[in-house]
Amino acid sequence: MISPRPRFPLSAPVTAPKKGSLTTKQALLTLLIALLISSVAGSIELLSHATNMRQEVQLRVAQQLAIVNGAAAEAAFQLNPDLAHQIAYGLFSDDEVAWVSIRDDFGRALAEFNTPEQAESTWLSQRLFGDILHHQTALLYYMGSDMPEAIVGEIELVLSEGYLTQQFLARIYAVVGFSILEAFILSILVIAFFHVFITRPLLKVHAAIAQTDPNRPGHWPKPALRGHLHDELGHLVDSLDHLLKAFQQGLEQRDQLHHLSNMDGLTGVANRRHFDEFYKQHWYLAQQTQQPLSVIFIDIDNFKKFNDHYGHAMGDETLRAVANALNQCIDPTRDLLARYGGEEFVCVLPGQDHDDAVDVAHCLREAVLSLAIPHAFSSAHSDLTVSMGVASMSAGVLVSAEALIEHADQHLYRAKRLGRNRVETRKRPA
Known part of the structure; x- marks a missing residue:
């Protein structure tokens, strides 16, 4: 009996991507890498924005002070508060300026504007703009071509730390938002590329192995x-x-x-080793399931004389012919015919009771007779014949494996003593 083949380790059937799947891991890894790259790129871009914003603010304030310097100097020279007020108000009206003051050369304020409530300073605002908030420049008045410009006062302003920080944060949000969107789009493209060119082919290989x-x-x-x-x-x-x-x-x-190790080399039927395994397995199965089991022992009559007079080559051919004829009376998918030794054969009939086994035995005897192999030295018949012993067990009468074999063997010898070419058994199962 051929043992079942070992199960070949295969993967589970392919299902939709789930947590822990290759597609999910790839997508998460791609997204993580894209976010990391975009974070680094965004940080570099933010540093660049901070530097550019500082330069823009300084340049813009310098330009504004340069533009109003002449008018503010005129107001300081003439001690004209109204003109100074207009100039200072023009600078203060910009949300970027928190405090502005125009003074004469004696330090007296001609005009001054101040935001009443200032936002609290933070480490970020101090880090970014702390050193560029305060601006002060002298007011130069042109006295004549033969005289140098005279300092007639000064203009001083302080930028709004909160306003500058707010503007910078607005840029941060825009940069971060764009970076996240850029990372997401990049991730989708990379995931799609890897899925089409790598993951999907791997899933095809996985599906093929699973099938x-x-x-x-x-x-x-x-x-x-x-x-x-x-x-x-x-x-x-x-x-x-x-x-x-x-x-x-x-x-x-x-x-x-395995098949060769379980097959008799001469007759092509099962050998003694295979019989022992098959019989033991089906005896245990019959005992557990309460099913009948029958055994038939078969012996070729006067085979020693046949060999002595016809030769061993003819004897081997006869053994092959007898085995082939016997095999025609059983179902090889369920029953077993084995060479027990020499000229003896044995049949194991799982699931068949005493009456079924006797019918099979008669079929076996007739099959050998139908070969019409001459045996001039037989004591039973002019042609080659066989003797058989049948033993069965049923759900009502269970016997040991050894006892069932012994009963079939005893019936075989009884058939030989009674003249050969016959089937011997007991009406009541052994």
């Missing part, structure tokens, strides 16, 4: 991966194909060797 019959691994549905014939994926599929075919060849060789 492989464990008993026929060499006939697996080898996937055709277009565009991957000469790359690593193509080599992977080819390697799997060679491996599975080699495994298939190994299974076939193992089965062939």
Whole structure:
């Protein structure tokens, strides 16, 4: 009896991507890398924005002070508060300025504007703009071509730390938002690319392996991966194909060797070793399931005389012919015919009771007679004959495996004593 083939380890059926799947891991890793890259790029961009914003603010304030310097100097020279007020108010009306003052050369304020409530200073605002908030410049008045410009006062202003920080944060939000959107789009593109060119082909290979019959691994549905014939994926599929075919060849060789180890080399039926395994297994099964089991011992009558007078070559041919004839009376998918030794054969009939076994025994005897092999030296018949002993056990009467074999053997010898070419048994199961 051929033992079942070992299960070939295969993957589970392919399902939709889930947590822990290759697609999910790839997507998460791609998104993480994209976010990391965008974070680094965004940080560099934020530093660049901070530097540019500082330069813009300083340049803008310098330009504004340069523009109003002449008018503010005129107001300071003439001690004209109204004109100073207009100039200071023009500077203060910009939300960027928190405090502005125009003074004469004695330090007296001609005009001054101040934001009543200032936002609290933070480490970020101090880090970014703390050193560029305060601006002060002298007011130069042109006295004449033969005299140098005279300092007639000064203009001083302080920028709004909260306003500048707010403007910078607005830029941060825009940059971060754009970076996140950019990372998401990049991730989608990379995920789609890897899914089409790497993940999907791997899933095809996985599906093909999952669909492989464990008993026929060499006939697996080898996937055709277009565009991957000469790359690593193509080599992977080819390697799997060679491996599975080699495994298939190994299974076939193992089965062939196993079959040969269980087969009688002369007659082609099961040998004694196979009989012992088969009988033991089915005796236990019959005992557990309360099913009948029958055994028939078969012996070729006067076979020693046949060999002595017709020769061993003819004897071997006769053994093969008898085995073939006996095999025609049983169902080889359920029953077993084995060569027990020399000219003896044995039949194991699982699931068949005493009456069924007797019918099979008569079929066996008639099958051998139908061969019409001459045996001039037989004490029973002019042609070759067989004697048989039948023993059965049923659900009502269970006997040990050894006892059942012994009963069949005893009935066989009884058939020989009673003249051969007959079937002997007991009406009541043994």
